[in-house]
Amino acid sequence: MDSKTQQSRIPSFSESLSQTAVQAPDSATAPENRDPVVASPIREFLAGRGSSAFADRWFRGLMVACALSIFAIVGLIATELVLRSELSLKKFGVGFFFHSGWDPVAGNYGAWPFIYGTLVSSLVALVIAVPLAVGLAIFLTEMCPRWLRSPLAFLTELLAAIPSVVYGLWAVFVLVPLLREHVNPVLAKALGWTTLFSGPNYGIGMLAAGVILAIMILPIISSLTREVMSAVPHMQREAVLALGATRWEMIRMGVLRNARIGIVGSIILGLGRALGETMAVTMVIGNRPEIAKSLFAPGYSMASVIANEFSEASDDLYLSALIEIGLALFLVTIVVNALARVLVWAVTRGAPARAV
Amino acid sequence: MGVGIEVTELDAWYGTHQTLFKINLNVPANQATALIGPSGCGKSTFVRCLNRMHETAAAGRVAGTVRIGNLDIYRDAAPVEIRRRVGMVFQRPNPFPTMSIYDNVASGLKLNGFRNRRMLDEIVEKSLRHAALWDEVKDDLRKKSGASLSGGQQQRLCIARALAVDPEVLLMDEPASALDPVSTAKIEDLIFELKSQYTIVIVTHNMQQAARVAERTGFFLSGKLVEIDATHKIFTNPGDKRTEDYITGRFG
Amino acid sequence: MAEQVAISPYAGSNGNRMRRAVANHMATALAIISTLLVVAPLVAIFVYLIYKGASSLNFAFFTQIPKPVGEVGGGMANAIYGSAILLGIGSLVGVPVGIASGIFLAEFGRGGRFANLVRFTADVLNGVPSIVMGISVYSLIVLPQKHFSALSGGVALGIMMIPTITRTTEEMLLMVPNSVREAALGLGVPNWRSVLSITLKTASPGVITGCMLAFARVAGETAPLLFTAFGNNFWSSNLTQPIAALPLQIYVYAISPYDDWHRLAWAGSLVLIVLIVVAVALVRFVTSRGILKGAN
Numbered sequence: 066m067d068s069k070t071q072q073s074r075i076p077s078f079s080e081s082l083s084q085t086a087v088q089a090p091d092s093a094t095a096p097e098n099r100d101p102v103v104a105s106p107i108r109e110f111l112a113g114r115g116s117s118a119f120a121d122r123w124f125r126g127l128m129v130a131c132a133l134s135i136f137a138i139v140g141l142i143a144t145e146l147v148l149r150s151e152l153s154l155k156k157f158g159v160g161f162f163f164h165s166g167w168d169p170v171a172g173n174y175g176a177w178p179f180i181y182g183t184l185v186s187s188l189v190a191l192v193i194a195v196p197l198a199v200g201l202a203i204f205l206t207e208m209c210p211r212w213l214r215s216p217l218a219f220l221t222e223l224l225a226a227i228p229s230v231v232y233g234l235w236a237v238f239v240l241v242p243l244l245r246e247h248v249n250p251v252l253a254k255a256l257g258w259t260t261l262f263s264g265p266n267y268g269i270g271m272l273a274a275g276v277i278l279a280i281m282i283l284p285i286i287s288s289l290t291r292e293v294m295s296a297v298p299h300m301q302r303e304a305v306l307a308l309g310a311t312r313w314e315m316i317r318m319g320v321l322r323n324a325r326i327g328i329v330g331s332i333i334l335g336l337g338r339a340l341g342e343t344m345a346v347t348m349v350i351g352n353r354p355e356i357a358k359s360l361f362a363p364g365y366s367m368a369s370v371i372a373n374e375f376s377e378a379s380d381d382l383y384l385s386a387l388i389e390i391g392l393a394l395f396l397v398t399i400v401v402n403a404l405a406r407v408l409v410w411a412v413t414r415g416a417p418a419r420a421v
Numbered sequence: 422m423g424v425g426i427e428v429t430e431l432d433a434w435y436g437t438h439q440t441l442f443k444i445n446l447n448v449p450a451n452q453a454t455a456l457i458g459p460s461g462c463g464k465s466t467f468v469r470c471l472n473r474m475h476e477t478a479a480a481g482r483v484a485g486t487v488r489i490g491n492l493d494i495y496r497d498a499a500p501v502e503i504r505r506r507v508g509m510v511f512q513r514p515n516p517f518p519t520m521s522i523y524d525n526v527a528s529g530l531k532l533n534g535f536r537n538r539r540m541l542d543e544i545v546e547k548s549l550r551h552a553a554l555w556d557e558v559k560d561d562l563r564k565k566s567g568a569s570l571s572g573g574q575q576q577r578l579c580i581a582r583a584l585a586v587d588p589e590v591l592l593m594d595e596p597a598s599a600l601d602p603v604s605t606a607k608i609e610d611l612i613f614e615l616k617s618q619y620t621i622v623i624v625t626h627n628m629q630q631a632a633r634v635a636e637r638t639g640f641f642l643s644g645k646l647v648e649i650d651a652t653h654k655i656f657t658n659p660g661d662k663r664t665e666d667y668i669t670g671r672f673g
Numbered sequence: 674m675a676e677q678v679a680i681s682p683y684a685g686s687n688g689n690r691m692r693r694a695v696a697n698h699m700a701t702a703l704a705i706i707s708t709l710l711v712v713a714p715l716v717a718i719f720v721y722l723i724y725k726g727a728s729s730l731n732f733a734f735f736t737q738i739p740k741p742v743g744e745v746g747g748g749m750a751n752a753i754y755g756s757a758i759l760l761g762i763g764s765l766v767g768v769p770v771g772i773a774s775g776i777f778l779a780e781f782g783r784g785g786r787f788a789n790l791v792r793f794t795a796d797v798l799n800g801v802p803s804i805v806m807g808i809s810v811y812s813l814i815v816l817p818q819k820h821f822s823a824l825s826g827g828v829a830l831g832i833m834m835i836p837t838i839t840r841t842t843e844e845m846l847l848m849v850p851n852s853v854r855e856a857a858l859g860l861g862v863p864n865w866r867s868v869l870s871i872t873l874k875t876a877s878p879g880v881i882t883g884c885m886l887a888f889a890r891v892a893g894e895t896a897p898l899l900f901t902a903f904g905n906n907f908w909s910s911n912l913t914q915p916i917a918a919l920p921l922q923i924y925v926y927a928i929s930p931y932d933d934w935h936r937l938a939w940a941g942s943l944v945l946i947v948l949i950v951v952a953v954a955l956v957r958f959v960t961s962r963g964i965l966k967g968a969n
Binding site: 111117120121123124125127128129130131132134135136138139141142145146148149196197198199200201203204205207208217219220221222223224226227228229230231232233234235237238239280283287311312313314316317337338340341342343344348368371372375376387388391394395398399401402403406 | 693694696697699700701703704705706707708710711712714715717718721722725769770773774776777778780781782790791793794795796797798799800801802803804805806807808809811812813832835836839861863864865866868889890892893894895896899900903920923924927928935938939942945946949950952953954957
Binding site: 105106107108110111112114115116117118 | 498499500505530534535540586587589
């Protein structure tokens with residue numbers, strides 16, 4: 066097995082190796098139905114490796130088990146939430162969600178103020194974010210010069226990557242003072258008659274929560290809208306342009322009309338994110354379980370009340386009520402996300418999948 | 422040395438669509454056998470049945486008997502065992518993109534747990550020499566990735582990779598169809614060299630190629646083997662009207 | 674004139690033409706304005722963060738633990754350390770499960786109904802609000818253990834990493850050409866070996882990217898840690914005890930009434946953001962370079 070003694074010409078592949086290599090075990094030790102052709106050490110080696118069917122089965126099983134663990138996790142979350150909120154579920158029933166007293170001292174719990182706060186702040190966020198996000202998506206897919214597209218997309222991606230708590234910090238020290246000193250007085254003067262923008266102006270409150278939520282969900286809506294819009298076939302655009310349409314008419318009729326279901330889906334996905342958003346909202350919404358007409362007034366959201374009161378919940382019923390709010394949040398976000406996915410799929414199906 | 426192949430009553434399906442019908446065919450050892458026929462005639466499916474690659478497609482199904490040497494490959498052994506003994510070269514060169522030239526050639530052994538480095542060096546060199554690639558790549562065996570070679574070189578790399586596990590049979594599924602004429606000529610020379618040591622089955626849509634490299638040629642049509650005979654006979658005096666139509670270009 | 678009208682996109686009566694031209698320009702203007710409005714807060718946040726954070730960052734921030742209320746100075750060394758531990762545990766949970774599930778989806782369950790169900794469940798898990806994840810892990814681990822712990826915080830983060838890693842792993846594996854799989858199978862390589870050493874290895878830049886993305890996302894998570902890791906003002910590396918975390922510390926300091934703590938919160942945010950931006954930029958760099966350079 067000394068390579069130096071080998072001839073430089075290679076006579077036959079298998080033969081030369083069997084000459085230089087260790088002697089193959091004699092035929093008596095080999096399995097009976099072994100081919101007589103098996104002669105080279107390579108063939109000997111490979112023939113001894115077995116079918117690996119056992120290892121393959123184990124590997125596959127392991128992968129399936131990991132995939133199943135995703136079900137298990139979601140299942141565990143659901144059962145834990147249901148079990149731990151049982152006390153409150155039994156005591157208050159469905160009325161829990163429509164009742165607006167929240168008095169831990171008296172043992173009186175109603176989640177309506179939190180639901181109201183969550184809905185209103187999310188709606189404010191959508192009202193602000195949707196036009197901007199769609200505008201941004203239109204600009205990026207249809208108008209943007211090529212050199213600007215990638216940096217802008219990167220910037221919006223960064224916007225999505227900033228942690229909630231950092232948004233909250235910025236909102237507390239920059240956004241809230243800005244709203245209080247400059248924006249709110251103008252709004253109050255111009256739109257005060259609607260009662261939406263009236264009352265004492267603290268800066269913190271529903272409006273601040275809505276604005277920061279809008280900034281946070283913008284990249285989600287925008288990137289999905291972009292994806293949906295680029296899934297619209299080029300033919301649709303050209304067909305409209307061929308009829309002599311302007312660019313805006315092409316976008317409106319060729320792109321937006323075809324992508325509208327998917328855009329609605331991306332908006333709903335943004336809503337899902339807004340409903341469950343915790344830290345930034347908690348830091349600016351004011352944390353007062355009241356239902357006020359004015360957006361200047363402080364409120365409370367479902368996620369915020371959990372974040373603030375969970376670790377101080379002293380008795381079982383209190384804890385159970387908070388977990389029930391969590392359960393509601395869990396169920397709502399599942400429904401909202403499922404709906405959004407189905408809508409986005411309806412448009413992008415067939416187009417290659419991309420990471421969001 | 423190679424071994425002969427004996428195929429009896431072979432049927433193959435994709436889902437409910439039957440692609441091969443009752444194929445009976447013998448491939449003698451240490452010769453090249455070419456399979457020709459119009460595209461979609463089942464010749465590729467047929468060679469993929471010879472190393473049990475057909476069943477890697479989710480809907481692939483096979484019935485009948487294939488004996489390689491004296492081993493019934495569908496009854497006596499597991500697919501991986503067969504594939505180690507029956508090498509395959511695919512239509513498009515498919516080196517492993519993340520591996521060096523050396524690792525590509527050694528992959529069949531390394532991934533099956535072969536650890537003897539000195540022997541690996543030896544085998545890699547021999548395989549590359551056999552595939553007529555050694556002189557072109559010997560200086561950057563470990564530096565260059567397999568994907569950095571030209572198309573023709575990649576295909577010869579794939580042949581070297583198949584040779585490294587010292588198979589008894591080499592299946593080639595239109596190995597030159599994605600290559601330029603110069604590379605094709607090299608591959609054909611290679612097949613000519615290799616057939617003294619391996620049993621080669623080569624699928625080709627190029628009749629001249631079959632005539633050049635193969636002792637025997639089989640003609641497939643619509644999933645059936647129309648005839649198989651000595652190559653010169655098929656091309657000069659075919660026994661079947663359909664074969665004649667095809668090789669004279671009167672077909673389709 | 675007639676010819677001109679025919680080729681102009683504003684064909685029709687003069688008034689109609691004007692209206693359409695105006696609408697076209699207005700739409701363009703609105704799209705540009707909304708782009709600016711999106712970019713503005715981002716730039717504002719970054720500029721302010723860098724300005725505030727950089728002026729507050731100092732050596733002590735990385736070496737000292739928080740000072741008691743009222744004392745100036747101190748740092749977040751223990752929080753950075755704690756975050757590292759939490760993210761380590763999270764990765765131990767999330768990376769293997771995520772990659773394995775991705776392998777299942779791409780290599781075994783392709784197109785099947787079960788795979789679709791797994792994919793949908795991963796999406797559901799991805800949508801679970803982080804605060805809900807927090808209380809779930811609280812009742813799953815903290816309650817039985819009877820105290821807050823680094824372990825529970827890490828597990829919460831790990832679970833949140835799973836969906837992202839699963840989906841990117843699947844996508845990246847699907848980008849590996851089938852011919853590469855066939856090459857491995859054709860050599861008689863066992864399936865498990867071919868998946869790990871060939872397919873996964875070929876896709877590894879993309880898979881690593883996905884892991885980093887997931888990592889960056891949970892690095893800034895606060896809500897799931899509130900009732901699991903809980904926070905700690907001192908050094909701790911005991912996995913069964915509460916542990917400090919950078920985002921938690923930022924939160925606590927941000928809502929405190931002390932200027933010096935605000936300063937630390939800004940510094941902490943800057944550190945967090947730099948970490949995340951680097952990760953995202955790296956991810957973008959790798960993906961734009963083509964995940965499978967050289968694959969045919």
